[in-house]
Structure formats: structure tokens, C-alpha cells
Amino acid sequence: MLRHLKCPRCDSDLVQKPRLRLIVAGLLMIVSPGIAYFVPWFWGPAVILVLAGIYLLAWATVGGGRWCRQCKQFVMLPKE
Numbered sequence: 001m002l003r004h005l006k007c008p009r010c011d012s013d014l015v016q017k018p019r020l021r022l023i024v025a026g027l028l029m030i031v032s033p034g035i036a037y038f039v040p041w042f043w044g045p046a047v048i049l050v051l052a053g054i055y056l057l058a059w060a061t062v063g064g065g066r067w068c069r070q071c072k073q074f075v076m077l078p079k080e
């Protein structure tokens, strides 16, 4: 199924990223505080990684992996 999706905000073409890859990357980022347990200075970056991981998971689930190059963010499309 290859539909041409448009951004509801700016009407430009959307990019579809593989959802599985987003979910795997997001989960890896969320477990990164496990490293900080052994490497104390890693806490700062770990917090940022966890936030980025949550963003990636939201993108994969709520956003369906769709990305708008124009708006530079993931796009939530209304259910059809």
C-alpha cells in the first residue's frame, strides 16, 4: 500500500519512517540510565536520551512514523 500522504498543516509530502526501527531506537534510549548506574557522569546525557526515546516511541505509535520535512516534526493524521 503506497499512498501519497500530505501534511495537514503545510500540505507538503510526508516521509514514512520504518516504525520498528523507531521503536527499537526509542527503547534503547529509554534503557540508557542503566549505563548511568555504572558511569555516574552519564546521568546528564541519559536524561536527554530518555526524553528523545519517549519522543521516538510517540512518533512510532501516535504518529505512525510519518515525518514532515517542512514542519520538522512528526505528524498525527486524523483517523479516516
Ligand SMILES: [Zn+2]
Pocket (backbone or CB within 6 Å): 007, 008, 009, 010, 011, 012, 068, 069, 070, 071, 072
Ligand atoms: Zn508539515
